[in-house]
Amino acid sequence: MPTVKEARDMGSKTPTDNNKVATSQIIMANSQTTISRGTAKGDIVNRGSLPLSQIKCELGLVGIVTGGASGLGRATVERLVRQGASAVILDLPKSEGKTVAESLGEKCAFSPTDVTSEADVKNALELARTKFGRVDVVVNCAGIAVAAKTYNLNKQLPHSLEDFQRVINVNIAGTFNVIRLAAGEMGKNDPDEDGHRGVIVNTASVAAFDGQVGQAAYSASKGGIVGMTLPIARDLAPMGIRVVTIAPGLFATPLLVGLPEKVRNFLAKQVPFPSRLGDPGEYAHLVQSIVENPMLNGEVIRLDGALRMQP
Template sequence: MDISKSVVIVTGGASGLGEATTRNIVSKGGKVVILDLNADRGLSLVDELGEANTLFAKTNVYEEEDVKSALAQAIDKFGKITAAVNCAGIGNAQKTYGRKGPFELDGFKKVINVNLIGTFNVIRLAAEKIAQNEPDENGERGVIVNTASVAAFEGQIGQAAYSASKGGIVGMTLPIARDLAELGIRVLTIAPGLFETPLLGNAPEKVRKALGEMVPFPQRLGQPHEYAHLVESIFANTMLNGEVIRLDGAIRMQPK
């Protein structure tokens, strides 16, 4: 898929991995619809990158009407949607049972709602719009990229909710790719390792440095632009489909 001709929905597109993806797509000539709850940050990005190239839609990804409204706004402004990149996500560190008692069920549900159900909600509704595109010379109508985590495979202590949500994204990648194959829509998932994102933004520099040194090579935290570059590579390579790609510097997480 030609990134310069793309119209991309990016959830969580106002910060972290999503913001880097937004910036990269626009820099290559594509259009981006930013779905995020942070209106101040989203509108600021639109001002910076230009209204001709971007649109902000305040969106709770697991609310059906929110996503439908955002997609309708995208179609109204840009005429089509060719891709969706799902970066919206939250965390919740708590032991299944610990000093404070059992894991709070509402907290578990919230992580599942945002990370897993929210991702699927965007996939299913975006796929409906992407399926209406004319296929290109390869028979491709569009691409969907999701964000999991290495925690899907090596969840640490206290990550039951987060790992379950990201493991769900991993688990549904292949069946959704198979579902949408006949429509010419590719589906992939990126599983980042330790990245310099708002989730780690409040950690002291000493902590971030120590985390970076856990990575075999390069011994540092990943940078959001490296995630964005992989998204660009996925767009360009039509043979990539139905796969989960680890982007982690070869790290394998320990229990804590």
């Protein structure tokens, strides 16, 4: 049986209409690891002998990813499975979730899920438990956005209250719904030597800090995710569950890739360094780092190349 040190050493390695969303908001609203060290060929490793922070995907890590059919969420799912982990995609029935899961093989499953539905989330957690035995990691990438000024002076039209409430419900209440239910499933895990049972990674946005014109609903929802990170981390500390939030900047998600090249180049130049769009795999890499580092807890991490959005 390898020690923790031995395990560490193993392996190889356009916005003209005021009611239309700003291009940057379109990007950030898109739903959003290599967890590389493995065991030498032929070695037998008992995952229960290692702290969760040192468990590599090859040893049986199980994750669930909301919004996992596209964008940052899909990149996270693909990386987990590619490195030997198991994953359950939680996404809407009309999404590409089933197709993505089938393409990744038996270590991936799809559970049609509206994150605001208690029944849907419970079904997804049950699928993870029955198919893969447990839940170690939860990554919340599901989210939506609307674009409208608080009041459109040209059209004499106030922001739709229904739209505002819908964004808040999906982005904040939906994220919280997954957290509160997944925590109960993680609490069934045997703790490691630190009492560690699981990790939850949420997705906010730089819009939580640098909200632009037309982003009142979106920024408020992402600010809510930022704001609940620390208190939830404190709530779940006695259970040995860590909570960390990533706030991405401009990433090359499918929605952005569909924009004209001129627009993409303009956006890339807004990033100080590296002066380009983020790759979804870089988001997934940060998820890996959060999983592996046991002292990351109750924190919000900007992943934006020093970007600060203009009004």
